[in-house]
Amino acid sequence: MSDTKTAPEAQARKIPAPPVTIESKPFWDAAAEGRFLIKRCNSCGKAHWYPRGLCPICFSDDTVWEESPGEGVIYTFSVMRRSPTGPYAIGYVTLNEGPAVLTNFVDCDFDKLAIGQKVKVKFQETENGPPAPVFSPA
Amino acid sequence: MSIKGTAYIMGAYEHPLRDAPDISTPQIHAESAKGALADAGLTKDDVDGYFCAGDAPGFGGMSMIDYMGLRNVRHMDSTETGGSSYILHVGHAAQAIAAGKCKVALITLAGRPRQQKFGGFGGAGRPGQLTDGPPEAGFENIYGGTTHNTYGMCAMRHMYEYGTTSEQLAWIKVAASHHAQWNEHAFLRDVVTVEDVLNSPMIADPLHRLDCCVVTDGGGALIVTSPEIARSLNRPKVKIIGAGESPKGPMGGHDLDLTHSGALWSGPMAFDEAGVKPSDMKYASIYDSFTITVLMQLEDLGFCEKGQGGKFVADGNLISGVGKLPFNTDGGGLCNNHPTNRGGITKVIEAVRQLRGEAHPKVQVPNCDLAIAHGTGGSLGTRHGAATLIMERE
Numbered sequence: 001m002s003d004t005k006t007a008p009e010a011q012a013r014k015i016p017a018p019p020v021t022i023e024s025k026p027f028w029d030a031a032a033e034g035r036f037l038i039k040r041c042n043s044c045g046k047a048h049w050y051p052r053g054l055c056p057i058c059f060s061d062d063t064v065w066e067e068s069p070g071e072g073v074i075y076t077f078s079v080m081r082r083s084p085t086g087p088y089a090i091g092y093v094t095l096n097e098g099p100a101v102l103t104n105f106v107d108c109d110f111d112k113l114a115i116g117q118k119v120k121v122k123f124q125e126t127e128n129g130p131p132a133p134v135f136s137p138a
Numbered sequence: 139m140s141i142k143g144t145a146y147i148m149g150a151y152e153h154p155l156r157d158a159p160d161i162s163t164p165q166i167h168a169e170s171a172k173g174a175l176a177d178a179g180l181t182k183d184d185v186d187g188y189f190c191a192g193d194a195p196g197f198g199g200m201s202m203i204d205y206m207g208l209r210n211v212r213h214m215d216s217t218e219t220g221g222s223s224y225i226l227h228v229g230h231a232a233q234a235i236a237a238g239k240c241k242v243a244l245i246t247l248a249g250r251p252r253q254q255k256f257g258g259f260g261g262a263g264r265p266g267q268l269t270d271g272p273p274e275a276g277f278e279n280i281y282g283g284t285t286h287n288t289y290g291m292c293a294m295r296h297m298y299e300y301g302t303t304s305e306q307l308a309w310i311k312v313a314a315s316h317h318a319q320w321n322e323h324a325f326l327r328d329v330v331t332v333e334d335v336l337n338s339p340m341i342a343d344p345l346h347r348l349d350c351c352v353v354t355d356g357g358g359a360l361i362v363t364s365p366e367i368a369r370s371l372n373r374p375k376v377k378i379i380g381a382g383e384s385p386k387g388p389m390g391g392h393d394l395d396l397t398h399s400g401a402l403w404s405g406p407m408a409f410d411e412a413g414v415k416p417s418d419m420k421y422a423s424i425y426d427s428f429t430i431t432v433l434m435q436l437e438d439l440g441f442c443e444k445g446q447g448g449k450f451v452a453d454g455n456l457i458s459g460v461g462k463l464p465f466n467t468d469g470g471g472l473c474n475n476h477p478t479n480r481g482g483i484t485k486v487i488e489a490v491r492q493l494r495g496e497a498h499p500k501v502q503v504p505n506c507d508l509a510i511a512h513g514t515g516g517s518l519g520t521r522h523g524a525a526t527l528i529m530e531r532e
Contacts, residue, residue, distance in 0.1 A: 018275075021268060023161065023273065024273075028276070051277075052164075054165065061449060075394060078290030078342045079343045092285055098391070099391030100391040102277065102281060
């Protein structure tokens with residue numbers, strides 16, 4: 001619909017401060033340095049998302065942080081049209097490492113988003129918290 | 139029937155920490171689970187029943203089941219009675235095992251009251267302070283996920299994979315509105331057309347306003363009795379003949395599949411227990427938070443092939459007296475009500491009316507002797523609990 005077209009630089013919606021736990025703190029500390037971390041399990045070898053101390057696939061507690069280039073494709077998305085702060089796009093990205101990540105899509109024309117589109121991570125400031133990973137077309 | 143001798147405690151583990159500044163509450167739940175499973179000589183994939191109380195962060199057991207990747211859970215219980223919960227859970231687990239609802243029940247407790255200087259439980263993050271809420275919160279809740287756009291993501295993917303259209307989804311709302319016109323209490327009583335749905339404002343792509351359920355106050359209640367009590371009462375008897383339940387979540391994000399719901403597992407459990415099949419159902423109460431919710435659940439319950447839901451719901455096939463599967467004859471969540479944003483109980487209530495022959499005459503299914511009520515709680519787009527109930531008029 002023409003009245004919901006968004007400028008390429010859109011998402012006026014501010015991202016609230018992420019609740020940081022003792023378990024997720026290394027992720028957010030790295031995010032503050034612009035690095036995107038995922039967790040990989042030394043036992044089964046698989047990466048997972050969101051990062052956990054115990055592997056949700058094999059339950060090993062030998063999981064390690066790994067820096068990811070944050071590249072993948074859009075699995076699905078939905079543009080929220082009814083929002084007091086204007087439209088924003090939520091969706092899942094399937095990372096090249098395997099797991100899917102829930103995120104926002106930014107710096108793009110929401111009407112041109114497509115499933116299968118290549119995207120790459122970037123960090124967006126939050127309201128008095130560490131920056132949060134978001135994705136835009138690669 | 140008694141639980142006497144029907145179940146055994148075969149694993150137990152007490153977490154060694156007394157001051158745990160360095161690990162989260164979900165992690166303590168999981169480490170405790172791992173310890174108890176190791177003690178029993180079992181793995182997490184053996185667990186098919188999960189029990190927790192209010193100390194488990196998140197939505198009932200949903201967050202912890204997803205955190206631990208408990209893929210085979212088919213029985214869930216988050217009864218909260220404070221410190222006594224876990225003793226009560228053992229009794230409930232024995233009941234579930236005796237009834238064949240699960241074979242390996244996991245009960246967990248964890249918390250970090252000594253760390254409360256770091257902030258309270260749940261809610262939004264406080265700048266500079268650590269929290270101890272649901273483990274997914276920091277990675278999901280900040281992105282503005284609502285029911286609308288997370289179900290929108292499911293619809294978008296379903297359209298991509300199966301060619302489902304907005305017109306097909308609209309037929310679900312049309313059917314609900316045909317039923318609601320006869321319900322004097324319905325929040326929306328006007329009959330709508332496919333065009334009305336498509337012309338209503340877009341809320342979250344590809345869901346329009348009329349793809350969404352209503353927001354209403356209200357409530358409901360049910361009484362379930364023993365056969366002896368039922369026989370002593372002067373009311374038509376609605377017999378419970380099958381039930382199934384299942385969680386579903388990303389569980390680490392591999393093979394994410396937002397076009398399926400937990401009905402894929404809860405449905406067959408309920409139908410198998412009842413000894414009936416989807417085509418035997420005379421009436422269906424199907425949770426309708428959104429039109430896509432109905433479509434996905436109908437497919438997963440086996441009313442049609444996966445991906446064929448769009449064709450199945452089109453052309454009035456869900457309208458009582460018109461189509462093959464009368465659904466939500468009270469108008470459902472799409473038109474009648476959705477009290478406190480939880481529609482499960484009203485699904486059972488309308489099924490009871492149908493089985494008693496007490497639905498509105500304009501929507502009453504003739505000789506309605508078998509019915510299903512199915513619901514989804516949480517979000518199909520992230521993690522949810524599915525429940526299926528099969529009922530028979532006696």
